[in-house]
Amino acid sequence: MGPSPAKQGSEKSPGSVDGVYYGVFLPPDVPPSVEDNEGTVVFSDKSEALKLVKKYKKARFKAFRTMTDAMQFAMLGPESVSSCPTSPADVGEKPSPFRGPKPQDMVRFRKAIEAGDLDFVKKTVWENPRYLVSSGDTPAIMQEGSRYNALHIGAKACDAAMCAYILQTVGSEQFMLHFYGDTTDTQQRCAVLLDLYLNTPDKALNETPLHFAAKFGAAKVVQVLVAYPQCDRAATNKFHQTAKDVICSRVTGADSGLKEEISAMLDEQFYVPVLRSPDNSVQPVVGKPFSPCSPLEEQCRDVISPVMEVQALAGPMPRQTAELFRRRWKTPPRVPLAQRRPPLLDQDKGWEKVGRELAQEWKVAWKEYWPFLDTYIDLNSPEGLQLLEDYLRKRFKSASEGNDPSLSPSNKSTSLSTAPMNGVTPESPMAELCSALRACRLSSGGGKPPSRHPPPSRQPAHHNGDVRHTEDTIPSHVTSPHLYMEKSCQVFAKRIADGFQLGDGDAEFLWAEMKHLNVLVSSCKSDNRFSQLDFHRLHSRLGQAVAARMDPSDVS
Template identity: 40%
Template sequence: MDAVLSRLKGLTADELREEIIKANLKCGPITATTRAIFERKLARTLVENAGLTEPDSSGGNSAWLDSSGSVVPPCATSATQDSVTGEDGDFGYGMGLNPPEEEALSGTVCPCNVENSQSETQTPSKTAQGSPTFFYGVCPLWEDVLARNERAHVYTDKKEALQAVKMMKGARFKAFSNREDAEKFAKGIFFSVKFPKLDHPSMMEADTINREKANSFKSPRTQDLTAKLRKAVEKGDEMSFTELVWSNPRYLIGSGDNPTVVQEGCRYNVMHVAAKENQPGIVQILLDTLENPDFMRLMYPDDQESMLQKRIRYIVDLYLNTPDKAGFETPLHFACKFGCPEVVNILCSHPDIDKNCKNKYNQKPSEVICERMKEKGQFQEVKQKINEYLEDRLYIPLLRATDNSSQPVIGAPWSPEPMENLSPRLPRSPKDPVMAVRAFAGPLSPSKADEFRRVWKTPPRERADHFHNILKSDPDRGAERVGRDLAHELGHPWAEYWDFLDSFVDLQSSEGLKVLEEYLSKKDFRDRAHEEAGENETSNRFKTPSPVRLYDCLQKRGIFFSS
């Protein structure tokens, strides 16, 4: 079969067409795509017409191929040869366990005429077809003494090797280019490590751990996906959307951890619809939900943390960068095309977004900005915003020593893509303090990031005294206060680290206030004097601060709340 295919591959398209017509087969256009199909079909027909079988699984009466790849009919053999080779021709082993020796094979080949005998003497192989391409060595289980005491299990036919593996429980097989290596593998020389039993307790325990536990959530109906989920996304009903996806995670995660399709035909997922309908709130909730380990834990309750994080990165990447079926456009294409700057800002802020993907018209998101925008009056303003958001996203970090033994350092603009070091590139000493990020502004465009860092490091003359007084009066958080005031004044995103919350947050934003209220609602501010004997009210008060003391402390740090 392989020799016939190799001969057919050397033919031109016209010659191949003539061969197909001679074989009484239907011939269509022969192109680079269809040629392989016609070659296989013609080769199969030629082999069947000549009664050709593979040399490692056929008897002595089978047809063979000469060196040119032409079909040679089988030669007539005597009755005595049939009686000898009738059992050895197919190796006499229906299950393919014990292959014959090479010497036995050499005696079964008989020359049909002088030409065939001359061709055999010219080839170094045992048979007229030549040596097989691969030798498959089958290595039995280490504890299978009977199988190991037999001759080496080496096959030239992959089907026979697979059949042998099925007969020997726990066996392994591997392909080699020469018979010697295959025999070594079959005898266990290459694999000195014992194969563990499948019923071993440790293997059973590992199998139990790795097996995915089926959850109780059913796939939602198509009517629910369109009438409930998609409608909630189109209307921007964040509460209904959140309730739906948390009640059944399969609203977002389909089979194979793929995004659920909410609009057939174009194959839109939730991100496509939210970007098209200009719903930045839904986009942010969707990303926050997918990146929440508790949400993914609903689908895979027994997954290890590392596997859970891999699933999260996989599904988030698909939601961000999966194109639709119609125009091959991603959610970022939709947000740019329909003029949705807030959605573009959220999408471009994510490190896994692909800004250079192209649609079927070979256009990037930056090339389709506001093409289908409805409100043409704000065209230039919206286009300028989207262009700024599509630029590289940079952050301005503030670095402090973990022991507060040195002055804070305002780092250079940093992007998550190059993964550069935030610390200043200076000669380091073992005595230098360990620097950590305590606050940052961003994401910002490169121009705005440079401007913000310049003003933060070197304030204008009219405000220099004010900033200097803040830095002197509050050495622990003075630099953060200056950066916070500048960020709020310029309208840039800001976040700083708070020890009692153990997170980066802007406490003067609505999201920050929500985090603070959740923290206060969980704390127990009742008097703890009766819980620990021997401690007075003062010590208890310092261990669990009251809300009044917490607000006073925040106000000293420059955080003010409106009544």
């Protein structure tokens, strides 16, 4: 056949290469001639291997680095390579099911961004994410010569809403899952792509989208970009200029106020938060200003302190403005008492209401957490109103179809229902209030208590012989436990407020009233009709009811 590599030893032919072996595979159905069988099927000279391959139509040859691999190929053929199991690391990435847009489609998409057609952009990127993400997990190029991506185009057009949507979309895990399907590194892909969009320079002047927004005087676009911690404010162009150095350089007759506003945004920005505990076990506070570069310090000093969560925040704004904003937020204005205490009258959203009005007055962005939406949003903004509209539409649809669990019969025990319960025809709320008022009795210390146990009297604590609340104090016809406890709170609130107004509001009086309230709560907890109620906020509700009945002039 041909000479073996051992026979070639020191005689190197022009086609031989050191460390390369050529294995020749001869199919079994084409037996070689006698002279070929005398040699080997592994060569170190490519020309010798080609001579043998040309003799047989179905012969194949392949170059290898080792003699063992060449012999294996000569004996088993191409199947020996293709049949080897491959490890998961050797398998390439799953190709994307979306095709790359044509150049004319990309031009149409770029013009839509320049024209501010947000609806078309939303529809297009969700139909084909390749309009924003290229095949290499990099920003898609909108303009080939200058290498502009979508954020460059949006910043150049001074469209803050467009830029915000682009950044929100490329940083969304849902968008990445829609693009790639189920992947384990979705969060990392989002972080990398968001960083590339924010900090990738163009090809002409080596400028980032932040340079574009600053030099075209787009203050709202600058505000959107610097809100992301990944945005590099110190990036320089080919002339070694930062975004702060080129403020309004492309704006004719720019206002000095606009330049100062953009310059302040390019400095480190701060936010002022409202901190609350999840269970309202401690009073909410207005936290110290913080920035994305220096996150909010941990508020818990020991293991028994409750965790404080950010429920609302105002900003971004410069440090000095943030300090003044926080001081103004914490200091009540000099107005009548009834108008200056919303945090006391509204325990859930009092501080947020003050901050919301203050942010509108100072023209500062505002974000607030709404549990039913599970997001931070300003409901006064168009985005917030649209989100609320979508939520209400979804709830209405679920209620119409009967699929809303919050409207199921098991969750209607605390609502004002007129349907019969346990075979007893319910009374109207006014009838229940009259029944509760008829149960109120006043008794002296030495008198015999009435047969129907009355609510506790407003006597000092040493007259404890009259406190005889048991389960019998709860009327048997109660159909709405929530309404019953609310009316009871109003009764207690009226008695406490009257005590303060009559001058009886001393420590012993309050102690007696709280003791009576605790007895009522204990009796309610032992009644199965009140098992669905949460009594943790009863004292807070009582305080609100007392404050609502108090005259500001009566508070010393």
